[in-house]
Amino acid sequence: MKLVKVYVTLKKSVLDAQGEAIKSAIHSMGYSQVADVHMGKYFELNFADDYADLEKDVDAICDDLLANPNIETYRYEILEAE
Amino acid sequence: MKFAVINFPGSNCDMDLYYAIRDGIKQPVELVDYRSESLAGFDGVLIPGGFSYGDYLRSGAIASQAPIVKEIIRFANEGKIVLGICNGFQILTELGLLPGALIKNEKGRFICETVALKVVNNETAFTSEYQANEVINVPIAHGEGRYYCDETTLKELQANNQIAFQYCENVNGSVEHIAGVMNQQKNVLGMMPHPERAIEEILGSDDGLKLFQSIINYQVRVNN
Numbered sequence: 001m002k003l004v005k006v007y008v009t010l011k012k013s014v015l016d017a018q019g020e021a022i023k024s025a026i027h028s029m030g031y032s033q034v035a036d037v038h039m040g041k042y043f044e045l046n047f048a049d050d051y052a053d054l055e056k057d058v059d060a061i062c063d064d065l066l067a068n069p070n071i072e073t074y075r076y077e078i079l080e081a082e
Numbered sequence: 083m084k085f086a087v088i089n090f091p092g093s094n095c096d097m098d099l100y101y102a103i104r105d106g107i108k109q110p111v112e113l114v115d116y117r118s119e120s121l122a123g124f125d126g127v128l129i130p131g132g133f134s135y136g137d138y139l140r141s142g143a144i145a146s147q148a149p150i151v152k153e154i155i156r157f158a159n160e161g162k163i164v165l166g167i168c169n170g171f172q173i174l175t176e177l178g179l180l181p182g183a184l185i186k187n188e189k190g191r192f193i194c195e196t197v198a199l200k201v202v203n204n205e206t207a208f209t210s211e212y213q214a215n216e217v218i219n220v221p222i223a224h225g226e227g228r229y230y231c232d233e234t235t236l237k238e239l240q241a242n243n244q245i246a247f248q249y250c251e252n253v254n255g256s257v258e259h260i261a262g263v264m265n266q267q268k269n270v271l272g273m274m275p276h277p278e279r280a281i282e283e284i285l286g287s288d289d290g291l292k293l294f295q296s297i298i299n300y301q302v303r304v305n306n
Contacts, residue, residue, distance in 0.1 A: 010185075014230055015255070017186045041139075065147065068140055068176065070183040071230055 001081035002047040004058055008067045008074045009040035041066075046081060054078065083301045086114040086124040088154070088170075090145045094132035095167065095278065102278040103128070107294045116148040126163040126297060127154055129170030131223070131276060141184060141226045142172030151177060163207060163297055164270040168224055171262075171272030180265055180272045181239065182231030184224075188255025192225040196286060198250035199261050199275060203243045206264060207300035208271045211292035217250060218289035220275040222261075227274040229256035229263070239263060246271055 010016045016038050023037040043066055047054055058076060067074040087099045096113060103111035114121065121127060135144035145151075158164045158179050166174040174180045187193060196219050201212040212218065231239070236257060239245055247262035254274075262273030277290025 013232065014185065015188070017188060017190050021190055065139070065143065068143070068183055070175070070181075070232075071185060 002049060002051065002054060003079045003081035004045040004047065004054075004076055005079065006043040006045065006058070006062060006066055006074055006076040007040055008043070008062075008072050009038055011071060011073055014071045083109050083125045083298055084123060085109060085111040085126045085128055086121055087111060087128045087130055088116060088150055089113050089130075090116045090132070090134035090148060090173075092132050092134040092136055093130045093169070095130040095169075095276065096132070098276070098278045099128050099130045099167070102281045102290070102294055106278075106281040106291055107298055109298065114150065116145070116150050118150050119153060121150075121153040121157050124157075125301060126165070127157050129154070129164070129166040129173055130278075131168030131170060134169055134173065137169075137226070140172075140176070142169060142174075142176040145169075145173045146176035155179065158265070158270050161267060161269050163301070165208065165297070166270075166272040167276055167278065168222075168227070168274055171274055172226065174270060174272040179270050180263055181235045181244075182229055182257075182260075182263065184226050184274070185228050185230050186226050187224070187228050187253075192223075193227070193253055194221075194223040195253075196221045196280075197253055197275065199247045200250055202245045202248050203264075205243075206246060206268050206271075206296075208264070208293055208296050209246055210299060211296040218292075219280065219287045220277055220290055221279045221286070222253065222275045224254070224274055227256070228254045229260040229274070231257055242266055244268070247273055247275065 018039045019037045062074045201216045204212045248259040252259045277293040280287040280290035
C-alpha cells in the first residue's frame with residue numbers, strides 16, 4: 001500500500017485566527033519566545049501499490065476537495081505503508 | 083415564479099426560506115433533496131443556511147460535491163437566479179460560482195445578532211426594491227462568515243459593482259465589510275445575513291422581504 005500524507009494550511013496572506021489564539025495561549029503558559037503558530041489539517045490517504053496516476057489523482061483530490069485554493073495551500077508526501 | 087429550496091443533510095434554514103417564499107411573497111416553492119439531479123421547471127434556486135454535513139472539512143466543502151450541484155451550476159450558467167444564504171453562501175464559494183471564501187470570524191466567536199447592512203448596489207435582480215445606500219436590519223448567525231478574497235479579486239468586485247451588501251460595522255472582520263457578493267453576471271448572490279428571518283415585523287424586522295420582492299419584479303421585467 002501507498003500512504004499519502006496531505007498537509008493543508010492557510011495561505012500566509014490569510015489571517016489564521018486559530019493559530020493566533022493558540023499562540024497567545026502558549027505565551028500565557030510562559031513560552032513567550034514562540035514567535036508564530038499556524039494551524040492546519042492533516043489527512044492520510046491509502047492507495048493500492050499499483051495505483052495508476054497516483055500524483056495526478058492526489059493533486060485533483062486536493063484541488064477539488066481537501067484544500068480551498070482561494071485560502072489554502074497543500075503539500076503531500078507519498079510513503080510506503082507498513 | 084417557481085422556487086427550489088435545496089435541502090442538504092444539516093440544512094436548518096430551509097423551512098424559513100420556504101416560508102418566506104410561500105407566505106412572504108406568495109410564490110410556488112418546493113424543497114428539493116440534495117440527491118436529486120434535476121431542477122427542471124424551476125425559475126429560481128435558493129440554498130439555505132445551516133451546517134451541511136456538520137461543516138466537516140470546511141463549511142460548504144462536502145455539499146459542493148453533492149449530486150444536485152451539477153444542476154445548480156447549469157442553472158447559474160444559464161443566467162437564472164441563484165441565492166445562497168449563510169451556509170448557502172459558503173457552498174457557492176466552494177463551488178466557484180462566487181469569488182472568495184468564508185473563513186472563521188476574526189474574533190473566533192459565533193455571532194448571533196441583528197446587524198445593520200448597507201445596500202451597496204441597488205440595481206440588481208436581488209436589490210432593486212431597496213434605495214441606494216439604504217441601511218437595513220437583518221440577523222446574522224455564523225462562526226465562519228468572514229469574507230476573504232485577494233486584492234486582485236477585490237478590485238474586480240468593486241470595478242464591476244459585484245458587492246451587494248456591506249456591514250455598517252465590520253462584525254466578523256470581512257474584507258471591505260463585505261456581507262454579500264454577486265457573480266459577474268449578477269444572477270448569483272451569496273450573503274451571510276439572513277433576509278428570510280426578517281420578513282415580518284413580528285420577527286423584529288421586515289427589511290429582508292424587499293430582497294425577495296426584488297427577485298419577483300426582476301423576473302416580471304425579464305419576461306416582458
